[in-house]
Amino acid sequence: MALIVQKYGGTSVGNIERIKSVAQRVARFKAQGHQIVVVVSAMSGETDRLIHLAKQIQAHPDPREFDVMVSTGEQVSIALLSMALIDLGLKARSYTGAQVRILTDNAHNKARILNIDETNMRNDLQAGYVVVVAGFQGVDEKGNITTLGRGGSDTTGVALAAALNADECQIYTDVDGVYTTDPRIVPEARRLKTITFEEMLEMASLGSKVLQIRSVGFAGKYKVKLRVLSSFEEAGEGTLITFEEDEKMEQAIISGIAFNRDEAKITILDVPDRPGIAYQILGPIAEANIDVDMIVQNVGHDGMTDFSFTVHRSDFAKAMGILKKQVAPHIGAREVTGDDKITKVSAVGVGMRSHAGIASKMFRTLAEEGINIQMISTSEIKISVVIDEKYMELAVRVLHKAFELDHQV
């Protein structure tokens, strides 16, 4: 008998039939003798409907009231799923974030979980109940409703699994696991049986959006066994996300090829090469709430250097404006250039730590196809390059093949 936390996203509970189907799956696990805590998102489309209502009143809705509003989406889901479970003859009880007492800080719309009171859930599980918890939401110490931000139901699932010391946290989604790359681009892409947390972090942040990044970090921190599964297919073990490298018997060098087409690159040319210059450039960007991804600065020459970074494409115009009007004149840079027709492609794998030559293989493979590399950035377990977006599919395909990702078992 195991204690399993199962998380179902908005698509998995998108209509009455799917909710009933989730209830049947839960019932099968229950029949095997497991204790089950289910975390659900709002029915797909519901959160957008609520946001649309709110924005008709206020272009920028009051953060506290926005949370009161959107948290109703998950509240409807937990009630419906509990009814469906009860209808199958199971004992089930729903909990809002406040009812569990998922205590968060008071950062409305993007709150962080501080503590989870597992008393009631534990008692219910002991008494044979399926516990159904609203994802994405919590309550601050004053009793205000908070939300964890979009996609936060994954984090709720992992946090509950950690608090309850669950045997496994299963994330049900519309894909059946984590792939070596996007199967729509490379038909030979394989589902990975396991992937390490670190790799998953890199894969998620690089565009393989199977799981919300924060939930993966959370799972790693609390050593929660996390598994990604399809809610639409009955068979399949999904992909297990492990936190110990040596759980993998045979270490693959590269686990996958990730990519992100939502970025734009910006370069400031001929920046005076002196201490504090990076802060002078990126400070105003951060103040404007623009997230920066890759940052590249090469060695200088003649007291000058070039400074490049990437931002989300939707922030491109805003970032360019800040740099041209405020930053460049202030620091005496020659020119600001930018390009939003780029893609970042990355090779990810914990195995590359101990293997030399991965980078050169990657660069050679791209060169053979005539693909120019515009920026390079590396971490211990990934190598990312920025290329012209028109070469994206080609680059992913040739790298997937070069690292033999279609062959491994």
Added chain:
Amino acid sequence: MALIVQKYGGTSVGNIERIKSVAQRVARFKAQGHQIVVVVSAMSGETDRLIHLAKQIQAHPDPREFDVMVSTGEQVSIALLSMALIDLGLKARSYTGAQVRILTDNAHNKARILNIDETNMRNDLQAGYVVVVAGFQGVDEKGNITTLGRGGSDTTGVALAAALNADECQIYTDVDGVYTTDPRIVPEARRLKTITFEEMLEMASLGSKVLQIRSVGFAGKYKVKLRVLSSFEEAGEGTLITFEEDEKMEQAIISGIAFNRDEAKITILDVPDRPGIAYQILGPIAEANIDVDMIVQNVGHDGMTDFSFTVHRSDFAKAMGILKKQVAPHIGAREVTGDDKITKVSAVGVGMRSHAGIASKMFRTLAEEGINIQMISTSEIKISVVIDEKYMELAVRVLHKAFELDHQV
């Protein structure tokens, strides 16, 4: 400066424009220096939408989960109204029933309020906030979400007014007050400036469904000054509901003519006239959760009597079945007859206590029009008759005229 509780029903917050209009009204009261607590229902149609969703899962939804579900309707309304108030530059804060802590018993779907913690509301009002509270809902002592049953937002408004010792509880609805009768039937019907609680109770239960009955009883018990107003017209004082008869300077004998076309009558003929017989007849009806309104039993003859009562039309067939199959054979009654083509018409007024002749005037008026009276029932402040439903409009018109309800000031 007064403390005013304002309650807005589902139609008053039925869409974005109406919510903004409610916010503007609240802002005008606030600008006059008043402290305002607003109670809102779910947007019209929303509760039905939620119930429909629930019933697709369970024909008879689990009561606890049903409350988790439908309570989201008001939660959306409080958030939207608070946003609208904030958008007008006011300070506003929303509260669910659980957040106020409107403590109820655990009778899901029809809970009763036990206690209200007014601490947070009081602090907010002192700090200049408009307090926006979800109607219709509360929380039991274990933290389960409860609802007061449909229409329960009126009760929430009155209960908050009582707890806060408010100067007035204003119920905004789609009519601008309580009328001497339905203006759609008698165009000369007048809006009453005041009506006593007792009269209002009789008027409400007899079909003038301006206010939920329970809320009126509640207001009377806690001496809350209750006023019914239109949320669509700016001017007008509505109708003040008073709890002291002598607040009325000149006592009208009859305040209004009420009617109810939703009833059906049932008669059991030749019932043995012995102690306990009424219980033997009505016990099985009560057990089947059928509400009984009028009950009439005349003096017996030859050891037999006839027993009549009225039920809601939707329960007519069920009640007839119980009486014919279970009750009549058991008690040895001759026959069970019924008629669902009837209407109850009532003359209501605290003034009739001290005036003889009201009943005879009523019966004479109906007789002059050839309207046969099928049943009669009286209380201290009302006389009700059951007549063929085809005479309903005629009866209401002639009674309204006979008691000079169109003339009084």
